Amino acid sequence: MTDTPAKPNESAGASDPNRPQIAAFVLSEPWQTNCFVVSFPAGDSPGDCWCVDVGAKPGPMVDHLREHGLTPRAIVLTHAHVDHIAGVRDLLEAVGPVPIWIHRDEEQWLLDPTLNLSAAAGLPSTTPAAARLLEHDESILIGDDQATERAWRVIHVPGHSPGSVALYHAGSSVLIGGDALFEGSVGRTDLPGADQDQLFSSIREWLYTLPDQTLVLPGHGGATTIGQEKASNPFVRA
Numbered sequence: 207m208t209d210t211p212a213k214p215n216e217s218a219g220a221s222d223p224n225r226p227q228i229a230a231f232v233l234s235e236p237w238q239t240n241c242f243v244v245s246f247p248a249g250d251s252p253g254d255c256w257c258v259d260v261g262a263k264p265g266p267m268v269d270h271l272r273e274h275g276l277t278p279r280a281i282v283l284t285h286a287h288v289d290h291i292a293g294v295r296d297l298l299e300a301v302g303p304v305p306i307w308i309h310r311d312e313e314q315w316l317l318d319p320t321l322n323l324s325a326a327a328g329l330p331s332t333t334p335a336a337a338r339l340l341e342h343d344e345s346i347l348i349g350d351d352q353a354t355e356r357a358w359r360v361i362h363v364p365g366h367s368p369g370s371v372a373l374y375h376a377g378s379s380v381l382i383g384g385d386a387l388f389e390g391s392v393g394r395t396d397l398p399g400a401d402q403d404q405l406f407s408s409i410r411e412w413l414y415t416l417p418d419q420t421l422v423l424p425g426h427g428g429a430t431t432i433g434q435e436k437a438s439n440p441f442v443r444a
Contacts, residue, residue: 221248222248223246223248223249223250223353223355223356224246224249224353224355224356224377224378225246225248225377225378226244226245226246226356226375226378226380227244227245227246227247228242228243228244228380228382228423229242229243229270230242230423231243231261231264231266231267231270233260233261233262233263233264233266233267233293234261234262234263234288234289234290234292234293235262235263237261237289237426238426238427239259239261239289239290239425239426240259240423240424240425240426240427241257241258241259241260241261241264241267241290241293242256242257242258242259242382242423243255243256243257243258243267243270243271243276243278244256244258244348244382245274245276245348246348246351246356249351249353249356250351250353251348251349251350251351253275253276253277254276254277254279254348254349254350254351255271255276255277255278255279255348256278256279256280256281256282256348257271257278257280257281257282257297257304258281258282258283258284258373258382259282259283259284259290259291259384259425260281260283260290260291260292260293260294260296260297261289261290261291261292261293262289262292262293262296262329263293263296264293264296264297264300267293267297268296268297268300268301271301277301278297278301278304279304279305279348279349280304280305280306280307280337280338280348281294281297281304281305281306281307282307282308282340282346282373283306283307283308283312283316284370284371284372284373284382284383284384284385284425285308285309285312285366285367285369285370285371285384285385286308286312286315286316286321286322286367286369287322287323287367287385287397288322288323288324288327288329288331290384290385290425291316291322291324291331291333292324292329292331294306294331294333294334295331295332295333295334298334305337305338306333306334306335306336306337306338307336307337307338307339307340307346308336308338308339308340308369309339309340309341309360309362309369309370309371310339310340310341310369311364311368311369312367312368312369313335313336313339313369315367315369316332316333316334316335316336317332317333317335318332319331319332321398321399323397323398340360340371341360341362342360342361342362342371343359343360343361343362344359344360345357345358345359345360346358346360346373355377356375356377357375358373358374358375359373359374359375359376360372360373361373361374361381361412361413362408362412363383363384363386363405363408363409363412363413364401364404364405364408365386365393365395365400365401365402365403365404365405365406365407365408365409366384366385366386366392366393366394366395366397366400366405367385367397367399367400368399370384370385370386370393370408371384372384372386372412372413374416374420379416379417379419379420379421380420380421380423381413381416381420381421381422381423381432382423383413383422383423383424383425384424384425385424385425385426386405386408386409386413386424387409387413387422387424387430387435387439387442388424388425388426388427388430389422389424389427389428389429389430389434389435390430390435390438390439390440391427391439391440391441392405392406392409392439392441392442393405393425406441406442409442410442410444413432413435414432414435414436414442414444416432417432418431418432418433418436419431419432419433420432420433422435
């Protein structure tokens with residue numbers, strides 16, 4: 207893994223109302239988890255944003271929100287492993303109440319340190335209960351925005367964990383991929399609730415069918431593209 211977060215150009219979105227701005231933060235040492243703040247600065251509600259995954263010690267993420275005058279309208283979790291949720295309560299303490307969204311298959315993981323692996327890591331962690339349970343192939347929007355061009359598609363990609371999801375913005379060909387697909391690698395499948403065959407199937411059926419130019423921002427390591435992984439990923443070839 208790398209100290210450099212996977213992120214696109216943060217100036218993206220400055221003039222196009224339908225192009226997201228995505229700021230990335232490497233949190234949750236020693237796991238080096240990529241966490242993101244997503245907004246549409248040229249859209250109808252430029253101060254609204256999502257926090258996508260919140261690892262431990264989210265101070266840099268909080269500083270970014272304050273510096274740019276952003277208000278989180280949801281904490282969207284790609285899955286509920288400890289390295290992606292350990293900073294949720296600290297973020298909420300800093301910014302106030304924010305609803306949590308997660309796939310329904312991991313609703314209970316937020317409340318159970320054994321299921322979310324935080325107990326095994328010696329860092330027992332929970333979050334408040336989920337306010338919204340995500341479904342495969344649904345469209346989600348930031349705040350009260352109703353512009354379909356700014357909607358993100360929820361893609362259920364189980365295998366690393368039962369409720370793993372990726373978030374795809376078709377207009378800018380960007381995928382926030384969680385721990386399903388990495389640059390030259392894939393998510394671990396030696397953890398409770400994981401399934402290697404299911405993960406490989408998820409990647410082939412739901413991720414490798416996206417356009418080759420799709421930029422993948424994974425939960426760990428550097429950015430990649432769907433085309434690059436289809437051609438060279440040693441674990442899952444197209």
